[in-house]
Each structure stands twice: as C-alpha cells, then as structure tokens.
Amino acid sequence: MRFTQGLYGYAVALFVCLAGAGLFLLITPQSREEHIPRREYSITVANFNHAVPYTMWKPAKDPDGWIPNSNRIAKGADGAQVLYLGYATAKREHAMFVQSNERPAAGFASRMANSDKSVGTEQVNGQPWDKRLREDKDQRTLVRVLPDVTLVVTGTADWPELAQLAGALQEIPKT
Incomplete structure (x- = not known):
C-alpha cells in the first residue's frame, strides 16, 4: 500500500503514464x-x-498540380441544375468551377461570387470574364454569362490560377 501513497507513489504513477503515452506516440x-x-x-x-x-x-x-477534391450537382434558386467542381490548386489554395442556367444570371453570379461589384475584366482565351473581389472573405471570382449558361470560377486562389482554370474549360456537346 505504501507504493500508491504519498509523493513517491504520485511520481511513479506519473512516470508510468508518461512512459505509456511516449510509447504510444x-x-x-x-x-x-x-x-x-x-x-x-x-x-x-x-x-x-x-x-x-x-x-x-x-x-x-x-x-497541372491541381487536385479535384469535390463535385456535386444541386438545385438552384429557380430549380435549375447547378454543377460544382472543386479543386486544391498547385499552390494549395481553393478554386471552384460552377455552372448553371439559373435565371436571372446576374443573381446567380452574384451569389456564387458573394459580390455584385465588378473590379474589371480578365481576358481568358480571347474571351472577357468579369472579375469580382470579396476582400473580407479572400475570395476572387471570374464570371462569364453566356446566352444559355453562366460560368463561374471562384475561390481563394489568385487571379492567374483562376484564369488557368477558366482557360481549361471547353464546351461539351449534348449527348
């Protein structure tokens, strides 16, 4: 009984616990x-x-160097289908490509960008993309509104990385 009493017992018990934790690690x-x-x-x-x-x-x-790490299909505000493709970029930031035919297109784009304020345009493969910035969320967004679909590339990635994803996009014919 003396072994579990007093300062000596406390020290032995502490040593046994620390040794067990150390062995586990x-x-x-x-x-x-x-x-x-x-x-x-x-x-x-x-x-x-x-x-x-x-x-x-x-x-x-x-x-190159990007890892697709999320994808899903969801319903938009007016019941339209929305496709989300998420990535970890080569610099390990986040980028996401989103598309939908939700109307109004401006409302969809503003919701995806968390902003309705344009900060300029970016030419990607000869096509103009609207640039939007939400500084408090460290979110940059490129938006392209086409007659039947709205394309959005957004995330914490920098402008060149977002433009890289936007530049990789291609039309897929209906099957």
Whole structure:
C-alpha cells in the first residue's frame, strides 16, 4: 500500500503514464505528407450533361498540380441544375468551377461570387470574364454569362490560377 501513497507513489504513477503515452506516440505510424482526397468527377459531369437542356462546360484537362477534391450537382434558386467542381490548386489554395442556367444570371453570379461589384475584366482565351473581389472573405471570382449558361470560377486562389482554370474549360456537346 505504501507504493500508491504519498509523493513517491504520485511520481511513479506519473512516470508510468508518461512512459505509456511516449510509447504510444513512438509506435503509432505518423505521416508527414500532405493528403488531399482526390474525387473523380467524370460520372458527375456525365449525369449533369444528361440532366440539363443546354451545352455544358467542363475542364478539358485539370491544370497541372491541381487536385479535384469535390463535385456535386444541386438545385438552384429557380430549380435549375447547378454543377460544382472543386479543386486544391498547385499552390494549395481553393478554386471552384460552377455552372448553371439559373435565371436571372446576374443573381446567380452574384451569389456564387458573394459580390455584385465588378473590379474589371480578365481576358481568358480571347474571351472577357468579369472579375469580382470579396476582400473580407479572400475570395476572387471570374464570371462569364453566356446566352444559355453562366460560368463561374471562384475561390481563394489568385487571379492567374483562376484564369488557368477558366482557360481549361471547353464546351461539351449534348449527348
């Protein structure tokens, strides 16, 4: 009983606990590598293409070093289909491509950008994209409104990275 009493007992118990924790940390595998889950989006894109009545857009090829990490189809404010493709960029920022035929297009674009204020235009593959900035959220957005669809590229990525994603977009014919 003397072993569990007093300062000596307390010190032994503390040592045993710390030794056990140290042993656990020593034998537990630890990875120092970054792990960003990769989410394939080809089936989501195919399903979206079948569900919408217009020619859709998708990246022809993911930009080098980018990891697609999210994708989904959702309903827009007026019941329109919305496609979301999310990425971790080469600089490990966030970028997302969103498209929909939701109307009014300006309302959809403003909601995706968290801003309705233009800060200029960006030429991407010879096409003008509206630039929007939401400084308090560190969010930059490129918007292109076409007759039947609105394209939005947004995220914490810098302007060149967003333009890189916008430049990778291509029209996919209806199937």
